[in-house]
Amino acid sequence: MAVINRIAGFAEEMAGWRRHLHAHPELGLECHETAAYLVARLREFGITEIEEGIAQSGVVALIEGQGEGPTIGLRADVDALPIAETTGAPHASTVPGRMHACGHDGHSAMLLGAAKYLAETRNFTGRVALIFQPAEEGxxxxxxxxxxxxxxxxxxxxxxxxxxxxxxxxxxxxxxxxPIMASVDTVHIDITGQGGHGAMPHDARDPVVAACGMVQAIQTIVSRNNYALDDLVISITQIHTGSADNVIPGTAYVNGTVRTFDKEVRAMVRRRLEEIVAGQAASYGVDAVLRYEEGYPPTVNDPEKTAFAARVAATVAGEEAVFANGDRLMGSEDFAAMLEARPGAFLFLGQGEGPGLHQPGFDFNDAVAPVGASFFARLVEEAQPAG
Structure with a gap:
């Protein structure tokens, strides 16, 4: 790998930053201690133009290059997850019930590494905006x-x-x-019937069978309403109702997630859910309310910027280690909002074998941090070359 020598030289320092962040996880928009730590490191690098408190705890830091030019943005997410860690690592979370189980500590460390190098060399024109963003997990x-x-x-x-x-x-x-990652929407269905004795269902309006009917009908949206080549996942993940074997409950709750890459498919799903919930409620003689929450939009890479990013990645990892036309994923990512605002690209960096994301045994592989930091640095130097 053609990792930048200077960045390879402070790999242990990057690991130290990452492990500090790993040991002190914060959630959602309330990542204030994390932001303070990041800002302290940025100031150590000689970066002075820093804006704090964006979206409560987000940070944007600017590095000026040589002469006039555009500004390129590099983003790292900084928040953790409400998961109890089981790694047993020396740098394991010190906060019960919270851990960096999605690698955001590593993302931040890689961007810090690039920042240190770029602040030293400034071998680019224009500016680079370092974006440290909270609440990617929600x-x-x-x-x-x-x-x-x-x-x-x-x-x-x-x-x-x-x-x-x-x-x-x-x-x-x-x-x-x-499209590289899907949109994510959340479905809530509140069903109200009439409770009664389990031995006398004719005196009740059973929300349990209504919930089952809705769940079965919802599955036909994918199989019968969606064009087979348009990716769509609808997963009903929760049904809550009842308290005893001989009591028909009065209410039920159904919950699930919708994933797609297409706005028209997204709109079709919402329309069909409204029709199914209303129709099934009438069929079973219950009342039902659908609450449909639109979450992150699809993450859509700009084709030109993606090809450029792949070329830059090849200078760091070698052409054989870059896969620029891979599969898209049904997971979601709120970087989508930034790609809706500006063209760019989202890439994955392999970290080798081990527990997967959002698992209590996950830990970021510090060995790949210099690779990611070198990619960010080369991206700036190639996009806005000096001289």
Missing amino acids: PGGAQPMVDAGIMDRYGITQVYALHTAPGVPEGTFHTTPG
Whole structure:
């Protein structure tokens, strides 16, 4: 791998930053101690133009290059998850019930590594905007940061992000032009019937059978309403009702998730859910209310920027380690909001074998941090070359 020598030289320092962040996880938009730690490191690098408190705890830091030019944005997410860690690592979470189980500590460390190098060398024109974003795991920090005006205020013309990928060969890059991750919507159905004795169902209006009927009918949206080549997943994941074997309950609750890459498919699903819930409720003689919450939109890579990012990745990892037309995933990512605001690309960086994301035994592989930091640095130098 053609990792930048200077970045390889402070790999242990990057591991130290990452392990500190891992030991002190914060959730959602309330990542204030994390932000303070990141800002302290940025100031140590000689970076002085820093805006804090965006979307409560987001940070944008600017590094000036040599002469006039555009601004390129590099984003790292910083929040953790409400999971109890089981790694047993010396740097394991010190906060019960919280851990960095999605690699955001590693993402932040890689961006810090690139920041240190770029602040030293400044071998680029224009500016680079380092975006440290909270709440990727929810409720979403990318859109509030965009809404706060960071793209316009700093003149960001393109934006990029990396995400660690466990179970994928170490140091390899994976991306694809166009949609790479799905939208994520949440379905809530509240059903109200009439409770009664389990031995006398004729005197009740049973929400249990209504819930079962709705769940079965909802599955036909994928098989009978959607074009087979348009990716769509609808998973009903919760049904809550009842308290005893001989009591017909009065209410039931159904919950699930919808994933797709297409706005028209997304709209079709919502319409069909409304029709199914209303129709099934009438069929079973119950009342039902659908609450449909639209979450992150699809993450859509700009084809030109994706090809550029893949070329840059090849200079770091070698052409054989870059897969630029890979599969898209049904998971979601709120970096989508930044890609809706500006063209750019989202890439995965393989970290080798080990527990997967959102698992209590997951830990970021520090060996790939110099690879990611070198990619970010080369991205800036290639996009906005000096001289």
